[in-house]
Amino acid sequence: MQRTFVDQLGNELTINYPPQRIISIVPSQTELLFDLGLDEEVIGITKFCIHPIEKFATRAKVGGTKKLRIDEIRRLQPDLIIGNKEENTQAEIELLMREFPVWMSDIYNLDDAVATIRQIGELVNREPEAAYLNHLIHAGFNDLQTLALSKGIHQNVAYLIWKDPYMLAGRHTFIDDVLRRIGLNNAVAESRYPALTLQELQALNCQLVLLSSEPYPFKEKHIQELQEALPQAKVWLVDGEMFSWYGSRLVKAVQYLFNFQQQLAGF
Structure with a gap:
């Protein structure tokens, strides 16, 4: 099944739902995905995504938040990439958006963070966990x-x-x-x-x-x-x-x- 979402920058993306091959390029959002109960769905993370450490050791690394390994991301063929406006670089995100579904957060305060948890919960089919x-x-x-x-x-x-x-x-x-x-x-x-x-x-x-x-x-x-x-x-x-x-x-x-x-x- 396919579903369409709008990220916090106003970009529309259509994904295979629920996504099965996710790359997270922001450490705090990577930790969130695992705490929402995802496991094998998270196939790629950055070298700074150190929590939880046992997951860090077993996932492909796609570079740093501001210097991604684009070729490694292409090799992994994600069906969803989750990033953040401040943490990631615009040029790399725009490049990835031409090839993959990319969902971006834009966070300035606690209310934004709560909205992000709720929206990512919807994105990955973990709404009750996000609400909790x-x-x-x-x-x-x-x-x-x-x-x-x-x-x-x-x-x-x-x-x-x-x-x-x-x-x-x-x-x-x-x-x-x-x-x-x-x-x-x-x-x-x-x-x-x-x-x-x-x-x-x-x-x-x-x-x-x-x-x-x-x-x-x-x-x-x-x-x-x-x-x-x-x-x-x-x-x-x-x-x-x-x-x-x-x-x-x-x-x-x-x-x-x-x-x-x-x-x-x-x-």
């Missing part, structure tokens, strides 16, 4: 927002994703929305991912500076560097997956962010 995940996510993040209010969490924060130059998560990003939902105020006024000098970072006068574990792998040694430059702020390492992965990882993120809020309450 979304129920857990809704309930969890509602509780986190209530906790932020009750604990008076409202610190100004800078969230760093890169070094040399320092790049931060600004407004209109998924990370910004997660920060806001747990009570934090993003000190960065610019949209997307601006690069700031150390002097500009100092001028933000943040109470809290978060160093993400990805995409740049910030470590303990980087805390001291920034703590000396920003003596008025607390500098913490955080698990970037919990702030930026927008699939089923959000279920696990609720507990992580709850524990994080407990730290903030004692700030």
Whole structure:
């Protein structure tokens, strides 16, 4: 049976339904597919699709999110490719769309993430499973927002994703929305991912500076560097997956962010 869908960029695609040969080129969406109960249907993933690790080891790798191995994708002959506007490169996606059905997500906030889970559930014939995940996510993040209010969490924060130059998560990003939902105020006024000098970072006068574990792998040694430059702020390492992965990882993120809020309450 064939069915037609419209992705989040407005592109129409017709697929053999339900799809049996899926390539996922976004790590968080790959994890979602497995958590929805798919297994052998997922035939190709990127080298960054590390969750769940036991699935990673047994799937064909089609390159990185921004540098795909197009020939390997052609060899696998997928009946569906699932990507994301921000994670993947436009030229590669447009090339793949000429040969295969490609469904693209476009995510800026938690509501978009929930819609993506629902739509991918429809796409792969796992609607009840997707609805259950979304129920857990809704309930969890509602509780986190209530906790932020009750604990008076409202610190100004800078969230760093890169070094040399320092790049931060600004407004209109998924990370910004997660920060806001747990009570934090993003000190960065610019949209997307601006690069700031150390002097500009100092001028933000943040109470809290978060160093993400990805995409740049910030470590303990980087805390001291920034703590000396920003003596008025607390500098913490955080698990970037919990702030930026927008699939089923959000279920696990609720507990992580709850524990994080407990730290903030004692700030």
